[in-house]
Amino acid sequence: MLFIGYFRMTHAVFHDLYDKLPPYIQRQDIRRRPAVPAEVKVAVAAYKLAHGQTYKAVPVSLGIVRATYEHI
Numbered sequence: 001m002l003f004i005g006y007f008r009m010t011h012a013v014f015h016d017l018y019d020k021l022p023p024y025i026q027r028q029d030i031r032r033r034p035a036v037p038a039e040v041k042v043a044v045a046a047y048k049l050a051h052g053q054t055y056k057a058v059p060v061s062l063g064i065v066r067a068t069y070e071h072i
Contacts, residue, residue: 006062007043008050018042040064 003011022038029035048058 006050007046009046014042014046017046 003014007014018039021042025041026038027035043062044055044058044064047053047062048055051058051061053061
């Protein structure tokens, strides 16, 4: 129930999205910083759509460090 409360979808639906989206949203690592994982991007977008928060507030709610979400 906790997963549905956060993302308004089941774990299976989340992983179905995650299986389909990485070719479109995954970036390459660069020398100065690693790329944000596609799973994190999907989680941030799903949480934002479920709760209507800003992209700056979502990572705080999910416990993602600032250096990660500045590059989403």
